[in-house]
Amino acid sequence: MIAAQGYAAPAADQPLVPFSFERRDVGPHDVRMDILFCGVCHSDIHQARNEWGSSMFPMVPGHEIVGRVTEVGAHVKNFKVGDLAGVGCMVDSCQHCAECNEGLEQYCDNGFVGTYSAKDKDGSTTQGGYSNNIVVTEKFVLRVSKKLDLSRVAPLLCAGITTWSPLRQWNAKKGDRVAVIGLGGLGHMAVKFAAAMGCEVTVLSTSPGKEADAKELGAHKFVVTKEKGAMEGISNYFDLIINTVSAPIDLMPYVASLRLDGTMVLLGVPPEAAQLHAFNLIAKRRRIAGSLIGGIQETQEMLDFCAEHNVMSDVEVINIDYINEAYERMMKSDVKYRFVIDMESLKG
Numbered sequence: 003m004i005a006a007q008g009y010a011a012p013a014a015d016q017p018l019v020p021f022s023f024e025r026r027d028v029g030p031h032d033v034r035m036d037i038l039f040c041g042v043c044h045s046d047i048h049q050a051r052n053e054w055g056s057s058m059f060p061m062v063p064g065h066e067i068v069g070r071v072t073e074v075g076a077h078v079k080n081f082k083v084g085d086l087a088g089v090g091c092m093v094d095s096c097q098h099c100a101e102c103n104e105g106l107e108q109y110c111d112n113g114f115v116g117t118y119s120a121k122d123k124d125g126s127t128t129q130g131g132y133s134n135n136i137v138v139t140e141k142f143v144l145r146v147s148k149k150l151d152l153s154r155v156a157p158l159l160c161a162g163i164t165t166w167s168p169l170r171q172w173n174a175k176k177g178d179r180v181a182v183i184g185l186g187g188l189g190h191m192a193v194k195f196a197a198a199m200g201c202e203v204t205v206l207s208t209s210p211g212k213e214a215d216a217k218e219l220g221a222h223k224f225v226v227t228k229e230k231g232a233m234e235g236i237s238n239y240f241d242l243i244i245n246t247v248s249a250p251i252d253l254m255p256y257v258a259s260l261r262l263d264g265t266m267v268l269l270g271v272p273p274e275a276a277q278l279h280a281f282n283l284i285a286k287r288r289r290i291a292g293s294l295i296g297g298i299q300e301t302q303e304m305l306d307f308c309a310e311h312n313v314m315s316d317v318e319v320i321n322i323d324y325i326n327e328a329y330e331r332m333m334k335s336d337v338k339y340r341f342v343i344d345m346e347s348l349k350g
Contacts, residue, residue: 003027004034007348008133009322010060014052017326021060023129025137033081033143034073035089040131041066041156041315042341044187044248047329049119058119064131064343065091065117066159068152078140086146088305090159091295093117093128093138105299107142132322134348144302147309154314157187157340158305160295161315165192165244166304167296168267169199172242176200181236181243182221183256185212188246188269190316190339193219196244198311204240206256215338219316233259238286246270257282257290265289315340321347 003024010021028034046063048054067089071081081087092114095102099111107114115122118130130136146155165188174180180201182192189205196203197220204223205216213224225232233255241264243256248270256266257278268290282288296304308314316339320328328341 004135004137006129006133006135008062008129009325009348010062010129010132011050012060014050014057014059018050018063018132021062023060023062025129025135026124026126028073028075028137029139030075030077031140032075032137033071033078033087033140034135034137035069035071035087035143036135037067037069037131037133037345039068039153039156039319039345040064040343041160041317042325042328042332042343043157043160044332045160047332050329056119058127061119062129062132063118064133065089066156066161066342067117067131067136068146068156068159069136069345072135075140080140080145081143086148086152088144088146088155088159089117089131089136089138089142090144090163090301091117092298093142094123097141105297107297108295132325132343134345142298144298144305146305149309150312150314153319153342153344154317155305155308156342157191157315157317158308159301161187161191161340162195162308163296163301163304164188164269164293165246166195166307167300168244168269168291168293169195169242170296170300170303171293172265172267174199174201174242177202178241179204179239179261181206181240181259182246183207183243183251184246184270185209185216185219185339186246186335187315187337187340189244190219192244192246193221194313197221198307198313204236206243227255238262240264243267244269248272250274252277253290254279254282257288260286260288262286263288265291268292317342319344321350323347
């Protein structure tokens with residue numbers, strides 16, 4: 003077994019604390035890496051506080067991981083010691099269902115193995131990236147370009163791919179009118195990607211103070227949705243809406259802003275089910291859809307696009323001992339736009 007150090011939530015009602023544990027030995031198809039940076043995702047808070055009811059403790063969160071390869075198994079083909087690499091939300095899947103065979107491991111019929119708080123195939127509990135090292139089967143390890151700032155790459159492994167995947171699935175392209183609801187960790191990446199794809203990007207927000215930030219990120223237009231007449235002014239306008247909001251909102255005004263055959267993709271999960279009127283969908287053959295993360299092949303495609311177009315997350319880098327304060331700030335949306343832990347601080 004391989005000794006590891008990190009920060010863990012001992013229980014749902016306790017703060018994260020230093021934690022020693024063990025990783026499995028490197029098998030023939032495994033890659034071991036020293037973790038350099040790990041992003042802090044809002045789902046880390048949900049899991050650490052057992053808000054989804056399925057958490058496994060003690061828990062080392064973190065699924066936005068970048069690092070350097072330190073050991074490879076005998077049958078590993080695509081990585082060597084010294085390479086930069088990344089690990090996202092999955093570390094394994096069944097590898098034989100129809101979805102896995104199509105490179106859609108995130109929709110594995112038998113359930114993918116999460117990077118943390120999940121049961122691995124050997125029966126052990128997976129532990130995530132708030133730690134100094136990790137061992138992952140090669141198929142779920144991603145290549146990371148040395149051209150990019152690694153601290154700003156880390157959130158691409160969740161926030162990035164979560165917004166990239168629907169843009170690709172619904173074929174966002176130059177000239178398309180794309181709206182983004184919400185300008186947080188997910189929303190800011192949706193804006194950057196859509197702008198880099200050549201789309202006309204509009205941010206839909208209740209906060210007029212975010213307009214300057216939206217424009218700096220690449221948005222062409224900004225609509226304050228709570229202003230009188232604002233939604234009527236964009237009726238039948240958008241080809242695609244990326245909805246990143248997890249707070250309860252009335253979806254119908256946004257549905258009305260879709261053009262014929264337009265689609266709104268839901269990425270956030272509000273606590274209560276939305277109310278919809280079928281006529282607003284029927285009238286323009288509009289669609290409401292959902293999307294998870296992307297598969298491994300699609301995630302690699304995203305990372306390659308980011309290297310080519312210099313697209314990265316906007317981050318605030320923190321030391322590991324600041325993680326509990328970072329969680330509280332995230333709950334108040336007090337970050338632009340993603341916390342990232344510098345794992346060098348774990349050695350201090």
